[in-house]
Amino acid sequence: MDIDFTSTGHIVGIDLGTTNSLVAFMDLTGPRIIPGADGDKLVPSVVSILPNGETVVGNPARELLLTQPERTVYSVKRLMGRGLADVAEELKLFPFRVKPESEPGSESVIQLQLGDRTFTPPEISAMVLRQLKKNAEHYFGVPVDKAVITVPAYFNDAQRQATKDAGRIAGLEVLRLVNEPTAASLAYGLDKRENGIVAVYDLGGGTFDISILKLHDGIFEVLATNGDTHLGGDDIDNLLLRIALEDVASEWGQDLSRDNEGVQRLRRAVIQAKEKLSFVPTAAIELEYRGKKYEREITRDLFDKLITPIVDRTLGPCRDCIKDAGVSVAQIDEVVMVGGSTRIPLVRSAVENLFRVKPHTELNPDEVVALGAAVQAAILSGAVDNKLLLDVTPLSLGIETMGGVVSKLIHRNSTIPASATENFTTGVDGQTNVLIHVVQGERELVKDNRSLARFDLRGIAPMQAGMARIEVRFLIDANGILSVTARDQRTGQEHSVEVKPSYGLTDEQVEKMIQESFEQAEQDFAARQVREQRVEADAILAAVEKARHHDAYFDLTDAERSAIDKSVNELLLVYHADDHNLIAAKIEEVNQTTLKLAENMMNTAVKGALKGTRI
Amino acid sequence: MSDFYEIFGLARSLDLSLDDLQQRFYALSRELHPDRFMRKPVAEQQRALDMSSALNDAYRTLKDPIKRAQYLLALEGFDSGEQRSKDVPPELLEEVFELNMALEEMRAGDHSARQQLEQAEQNFSAMLVETDQQLQALFAHYDPSQSRDVLGQIRNLLNRRKYIQNLLTEVQRAWDANRQSPIAI
Numbered sequence: 185m186d187i188d189f190t191s192t193g194h195i196v197g198i199d200l201g202t203t204n205s206l207v208a209f210m211d212l213t214g215p216r217i218i219p220g221a222d223g224d225k226l227v228p229s230v231v232s233i234l235p236n237g238e239t240v241v242g243n244p245a246r247e248l249l250l251t252q253p254e255r256t257v258y259s260v261k262r263l264m265g266r267g268l269a270d271v272a273e274e275l276k277l278f279p280f281r282v283k284p285e286s287e288p289g290s291e292s293v294i295q296l297q298l299g300d301r302t303f304t305p306p307e308i309s310a311m312v313l314r315q316l317k318k319n320a321e322h323y324f325g326v327p328v329d330k331a332v333i334t335v336p337a338y339f340n341d342a343q344r345q346a347t348k349d350a351g352r353i354a355g356l357e358v359l360r361l362v363n364e365p366t367a368a369s370l371a372y373g374l375d376k377r378e379n380g381i382v383a384v385y386d387l388g389g390g391t392f393d394i395s396i397l398k399l400h401d402g403i404f405e406v407l408a409t410n411g412d413t414h415l416g417g418d419d420i421d422n423l424l425l426r427i428a429l430e431d432v433a434s435e436w437g438q439d440l441s442r443d444n445e446g447v448q449r450l451r452r453a454v455i456q457a458k459e460k461l462s463f464v465p466t467a468a469i470e471l472e473y474r475g476k477k478y479e480r481e482i483t484r485d486l487f488d489k490l491i492t493p494i495v496d497r498t499l500g501p502c503r504d505c506i507k508d509a510g511v512s513v514a515q516i517d518e519v520v521m522v523g524g525s526t527r528i529p530l531v532r533s534a535v536e537n538l539f540r541v542k543p544h545t546e547l548n549p550d551e552v553v554a555l556g557a558a559v560q561a562a563i564l565s566g567a568v569d570n571k572l573l574l575d576v577t578p579l580s581l582g583i584e585t586m587g588g589v590v591s592k593l594i595h596r597n598s599t600i601p602a603s604a605t606e607n608f609t610t611g612v613d614g615q616t617n618v619l620i621h622v623v624q625g626e627r628e629l630v631k632d633n634r635s636l637a638r639f640d641l642r643g644i645a646p647m648q649a650g651m652a653r654i655e656v657r658f659l660i661d662a663n664g665i666l667s668v669t670a671r672d673q674r675t676g677q678e679h680s681v682e683v684k685p686s687y688g689l690t691d692e693q694v695e696k697m698i699q700e701s702f703e704q705a706e707q708d709f710a711a712r713q714v715r716e717q718r719v720e721a722d723a724i725l726a727a728v729e730k731a732r733h734h735d736a737y738f739d740l741t742d743a744e745r746s747a748i749d750k751s752v753n754e755l756l757l758v759y760h761a762d763d764h765n766l767i768a769a770k771i772e773e774v775n776q777t778t779l780k781l782a783e784n785m786m787n788t789a790v791k792g793a794l795k796g797t798r799i
Numbered sequence: 800m801s802d803f804y805e806i807f808g809l810a811r812s813l814d815l816s817l818d819d820l821q822q823r824f825y826a827l828s829r830e831l832h833p834d835r836f837m838r839k840p841v842a843e844q845q846r847a848l849d850m851s852s853a854l855n856d857a858y859r860t861l862k863d864p865i866k867r868a869q870y871l872l873a874l875e876g877f878d879s880g881e882q883r884s885k886d887v888p889p890e891l892l893e894e895v896f897e898l899n900m901a902l903e904e905m906r907a908g909d910h911s912a913r914q915q916l917e918q919a920e921q922n923f924s925a926m927l928v929e930t931d932q933q934l935q936a937l938f939a940h941y942d943p944s945q946s947r948d949v950l951g952q953i954r955n956l957l958n959r960r961k962y963i964q965n966l967l968t969e970v971q972r973a974w975d976a977n978r979q980s981p982i983a984i
Contacts (some may be wrong), residue, residue, distance in 0.1 A: 359837060403825050564837040572829055598859055601833065601852035659852060662833045 195330045195359060195565050196320050197367075197557025200309060200347065202261040202390030202416060203524065205229045206554035207316040210567070215371060215558035217551055218323045220315075226550060227319070231311045232256040233298040236762065238711040239704065241315040250452070253279035253444035255298050259418055262390045263294050263305040264350075265343035265688060274414075277422055279444040293689055306346045306689060307697055310353035314705070317356060331356045332561040334553050336391040337363035338411030338578045340624050341636045341666050342688050348665065349689050353697045359564050361663040364388070365395035366575050367556030368522040369404055372547060380517040381407075383505075385535050385543065386553075387498060388523035390416040394502045396509040396516070405574040408508035408597045410501035417458075417525040419494050424454040424482075427490075428469050432478050446473055461487050462527040488530045495534050502538055508597050519543040524550050574599050577660050579634075584621035588630045593658055596626065603659045607673070614646040620656065622666065637688075641670050641679050654679060713764035721759055721767055724774050728752055736784035744780060751777040802874060803857035811875075813868055813938035813953075815861060824858045864938065865960070868953055875947070877954050888959050894922065898966060905973050920970045923963050930960045 197208045197215070204226040208217045217225045222243060232240040232248040233255050240248060249256045257280050263271055268282065271294070275282055283295035283302050295302040313333075320328045333356075335347050344361055351358035365384035379400055386393040393411040397404050428450050432440045440446040453471045460467035461484050471478040506513060521543045525531060535543050547555070562568040576597045582590040583606065593604035608618050618641040625633030644652050653673035660666050670679035689697070728748065731737055737745070755770040804811050807823050829835070831854055836847040860866045898919040904912035934956050941949050 360834075400821075400825060403828065405825075563834055566838060572832055572834060574828060574832070599855040601848055602855050602859075603852040604856075659848070661848060662851075 194320065194324050194326065194328050195332065195561040196316075196328055197554055197559070197561045198313065198316055198331050198333045199364070199367075199554035199557055200261065200313065200333055200335075200350070201229055201553075202259050202388055202418065203229060204389075204550060205312050205316055206551060207320050208551075208554040208558035209320070210558040210562040215555040215562075217554060218320050220319045221322065227312065227315055228258075229261065229309075229312050230256060230258045231260070231308050233301065233303075234711075235299060236711055237301075237704075237707050239311050239708055241311050249279075249448050250445060253448045254281065256280065257296060257298065257303075257308050259390055260296075260305050260308040262414065262418070263296075264309065265340065265346035266294060266305075267292070268294055274418075274422075277425070277447075279448060304689065304697075306350040306694075307353060307701070309347070309350035310697070310701060313350055313354035313356060314701070317354060329355060329357055330359055330561075332360045332362055332557045332564065333358055334364045334367050334557045335361050335664075336386075336388075336411060336413055337365050337393040337395050337406075337409040337575075338391065338413050339363075339664070340413075340579055340634055341664070342634070343413065344663060344665050345688050348663070349694050349697075352694055353701050355698070355701070358663075360560060361665070362557055362560045362573070363393070363395065363406075363409065363575055363664075364391075364553045365393045365409070365522060366397070366404065366406055366573055367560060368520060368552045369395075369397055369556070370559040370571065370573065371552045371556035372520050372544065381509075381511055381515050383502075383516050383519045383539060384522060385498070385502070385519060385526065386411075386522035387525040387531060388416050389525070390414070390418050392416060392498050392501065394498070394505045396505055396511065402570045403572050403574060405599070406576045406597075407510065408505045409576055409578050410505035410508065411578070412497065412501060415494070415497055416523070420458060420491050420525070420528075421451060421455055423490060423494070424458060424469070425451050428454055428471075428478070428480065431480055432471070435478060436476055440473075449473055450478075457482055458487075459527075462529060484529070491528070491530060495528075495531055498531075499534065499538060502535075513538070513540060516541065520552075521545050522549050522552055575662070575664070576600060577602060577664055579624045580626055581636075581658060581660065581666065582623055582625075582633070584623060584630045590623055590625075590628055590630055590633060594660060598660075600660050600664055601662055603657060605655055605657045608641070608652075608654045608656055608670075609650050610644065610647070610652045611649055613649050615649065615652075616644045616646055617642045618644065618652075618654065620668070622658070622668070636666065639668050639670075643679055644672070645675075710762070710764065714762055714767065717764045717767040717771065718759065721755055721771055724771055725752065725755065728774065728778060731778070731781055731785060734781075734785055734788075736781055736788055739784055740781060744777070747777040748774070748781065801853075803860055803870060806854055806857045807861065809861075811871060811943045813864075813871060813941045815867070817862060820858070820862055824854070827854050864934070865957070868934065868938065868957060872950060872954055872957070875950055877950060888962060891959075891962070894919070895966065898923075898970070902969065902973055916970060916973065920967065923966050923970070927960065927963050927967065930956055930963065934960070 194209060196218070199206045206217055206225060206227065208215055210216070219225050220227055220242065224243060227242040228246045230242065230245040230249060232245040232252060234240060245256060249258060262274060281297040283297050293304050295304060296308065317328055331351060333347060333351055335344055339347070347361060348358050365386045368386065369382060369384050382397045382399060384395045384397070391411065391413050392415040393409065395409040396407045398407055425447070429441050432438065432450070440450065450471050453469050457467040457469045461482065466481055466483045469480045469482065516539055519535060519539045519541050521532065521535065526545070526549050532543060532545070559568065559571070560573065563571055577594060577600050578596060580592050580596045581594040582592040585591045593606060594602050608620070610618065620639040620641065621630070622636045622639065623630055623633040624636050627633050641654055641656070644654065654670055655673050656668060656670045658666060658668055671677065672679060751770070751773040755767070755774050758766045758770050761767065807820065807827070809815070828851070831847055831851040833844065833847045833851060836844045860870050897915070901912045901915040901919060905916060934953065937949055937953050937956070941953070
């Protein structure tokens with residue numbers, strides 16, 4: 185491999201997962217995961233906002249999910265680029281509250297209520313990203329501000345845009361969004377096989393993707409992709425959780441579902457049992473809570489029966505994908521498994537049955553996507569120049585025409601970048617603007633597809649109806665994100681296009697969030713400093729209390745003793761203030777007033793020691 | 800802007816080697832893909848985006864024989880004739896009439912029409928195959944330096960093909976609708 189890493193800065197690869205997130209980079213030895221300060225490679229995608237406004241991310245936030253569930257967000261990826269109506273069902277299971285829509289059905293972005301503040305899903309994701317950025321900076325010892333971030337292949341435009349926004353809010357320039365299954369194929373070293381057809385089956389915490397690729401001398405050409413952005417391990421957890429909640433209700437005579445802490449403890453117990461069942465034939469869901477006990481054995485047979493409908497939901501998209509790729513099952517040479525849920529034996533056997541090959545499970549399914557993102561980062565930096573990904577758009581792009589019917593412009597599974605042009609005219613005399621409604625999806629009627637955005641073409645010179653000629657170009661870039669440009673065919677002039685994203689953030693909103701995130705980072709830093717000063721204060725206060733019993737204390741003058749008392753009282757007064765400078769100043773005063781005491785104590789200790797040698 | 804054939808450095812032809820086209824596509828992708836321009840000035844990045852999207856659009860069109868023929872017709876100044884695809888080709892009149900009857904009966908819940916519909920589906924599928932073979936033969940014959948008559952014949956066949964395809968889609972829809980509603984006995 186021709187690799188040159190000397191000229192490149194650190195571009196990291198990030199897997200922003202539903203359950204866990206990882207950051208990786210590539211050097212001469214290959215792609216590698218960067219661990220966090222706690223040594224863990226996986227950073228749980230969990231964010232908690234403490235009452236003082238401090239943000240906590242990762243493992244500590246996962247613990248807070250048990251004690252402060254209503255201030256803690258998990259699986260926020262499921263809410264990215266979505267509207268309230270889309271996620272009503274799963275919001276019932278989340279402990280955090282959602283701010284009701286100002287106007288129902290207004291296609292606005294979801295707002296999560298945490299304490300007295302609200303956050304959008306991209307802002308929560310940005311907090312996870314900032315943690316990964318910090319981990320990488322700590323690892324390299326230099327700032328990191330460029331990243332490749334992976335997204336589910338089946339993510340639509342709004343979900344991709346939301347992910348890119350999250351990167352920007354976190355202070356990262358997102359050089360590329362890469363589809364997760366495609367990234368995984370890069371990490372798997374499948375190009376050792378020079379030619380062939382490969383399927384990547386990716387069942388993660390919240391999303392399912394299937395992609396079929398053709399490999400040819402370092403070119404990874406995606407032939408087709410399919411999936412479900414609302415299908416994953418979370419669904420299995422929720423299924424088991426509902427059963428366990430019913431059990432608890434009948435055994436304890438108590439509806440635990442209203443008790444956030446109880447639900448989260450039970451949820452964790454359910455996940456532990458699920459994970460065990462991938463390796464042992466039977467496991468127990470165990471919960472001890474407020475003096476009561478619940479225990480239920482689950483055999484793998486029962487587990488398999490329960491989850492069969494969920495696993496089956498992945499098979500339809502697989503068959504459609506094979507069909508769209510224009511290949512037969514027999515032509516598929518290899519199948520690669522990605523995502524934590526592919527550890528489940530039933531998932532593996534279902535995939536093996538469908539594709540009639542033994543799937544690859546050599547690489548850690550939690551890490552392979554991040555490793556692939558690091559490879560793509562090295563491709564973009566120029567360090568790797570013999571590999572190239574040619575990805576596709578997962579969903580057809582169309583515009584609304586008469587009668588609410590969709591006219592498709594770019595079909596699904598088109599290699600990206602892809603473009604289409606369409607001519608528009610006016611319908612009324614003197615009309616000066618044209619509204620274009622862009623949708624994504626495969627259905628014929630607008631209402632059955634996903635509304636992406638409304639584009640307002642303005643500044644059309646007033647003339648007779650049907651006379652205007654405006655050429656509109658729709659371009660899907662290599663990230664799978666749409667942009668629209670318009671040109672007056674008569675004058676050649678570019679038209680301004682105003683975008684109103686459905687379920688998304690406007691540029692101004694993102695800018696504001698970037699600003700707020702800096703302030704939040706400062707606030708976090710201040711909170712950390714306050715905490716550190718309090719630890720210091722605790723130490724000195726304890727030392728003074730101990731010294732009050734020492735002989736040296738009684739050798740002090742009354743004035744000296746009252747000075748100590750005064751400084752200690754003042755420190756106690758400011759102890760709970762959120763001002764680390766003030767606490768530090770009062771600690772220093774205690775230091776000063778106790779100088780002589782410390783000296784005397786030292787002397788007696790020395791004297792004692794000297795005495796000891798005399799005997 | 801170059802036309803799709805020029806992008807690939809190919810002469811206007813309807814009979815392309817797919818292997819050769821793929822080789823050219825991969826080689827050009829290595830040159831033009833936006834991944835290769837990440838460290839270049841913004842203007843060059845924009846140009847790469849435009850060129851690689853044109854390359855992809857061209858490959859998508861030329862690798863599919865039907866889309867390729869439609870594209871070439873447009874390039875040669877033939878109107879696509881799509882608006883005429885609703886006119887029934889005269890030689891199909893009788894069969895289309897029967898098919899529509901069967902479709903009506905199916906929609907009305909008369910399942911005895913099933914057999915008739917299956918028969919019609921087979922007939923039209925066979926016609927589609929036949930049309931494709933005729934097209935294939937004409938594609939091989941097409942020579943841009945010779946008369947444009949071949950292109951006229953191709954256009955008529957493409958219209959016929961489109962018409963048959965639409966009929967088959969409708970039959971498929973009737974099956975799908977039928978599958979969804981439970982059959983009352």
